[in-house]
Amino acid sequence: ATLSQNLQALIKLKAIFAADLKSVSSSPGHFATNINAYCSSSGTSDTGSAGVPLLRQSAKTELPQVLHARNVTVTEIKIGGVPGVQVGYTLTSTTSGTLHAAQLEVLPKPGRACFVTLTAAGPLPASVLPTAAATAQFP
Numbered sequence: 775a776t777l778s779q780n781l782q783a784l785i786k787l788k789a790i791f792a793a794d795l796k797s798v799s800s801s802p803g804h805f806a807t808n809i810n811a812y813c814s815s816s817g818t819s820d821t822g823s824a825g826v827p828l829l830r831q832s833a834k835t836e837l838p839q840v841l842h843a844r845n846v847t848v849t850e851i852k853i854g855g856v857p858g859v860q861v862g863y864t865l866t867s868t869t870s871g872t873l874h875a876a877q878l879e880v881l882p883k884p885g886r887a888c889f890v891t892l893t894a895a896g897p898l899p900a901s902v903l904p905t906a907a908a909t910a911q912f913p
Contacts, residue, residue: 803870
C-alpha cells in the first residue's frame, strides 16, 4: 500500500522510478533498493550556485519535518554541470528498519527544481548517484 501511494505521487510528477528486485531477498523487511527522478516547480527564480543556499536550508529543515529524516548531511556537488547539493539521510521504516537515502537536488532553470533520490535498506550502491550527477540533463 505504501509503495502504491508513493508511486501515485511520482506519477503525478511524471517521475521515473526503478527498483532493484534482486535486493529484496537480501535486505531487512524485503526492501527493494530504488531510485526515482523528477522535476517540479521550484517557486524561485534562483538557479545554480545562487540556489544552493536555498537547497541546503530546505534539506536541513524539510526532510526532518516531512520524512522524519535523521542524520541529514548536505554536500555541494555539480549535477549535469549545474551547482546543486547531494543530501544524505536515514529513515526509519516499521517493516525494514533503518533505510539509507541520498538525494541530488538542483535548480537548473528559473522556476524549476530537479531531484534524484536513491534509497536502500543497506549501504547505497556507490556509483549510482555520481553517475546520475555526471550525466543529468534537464528538460
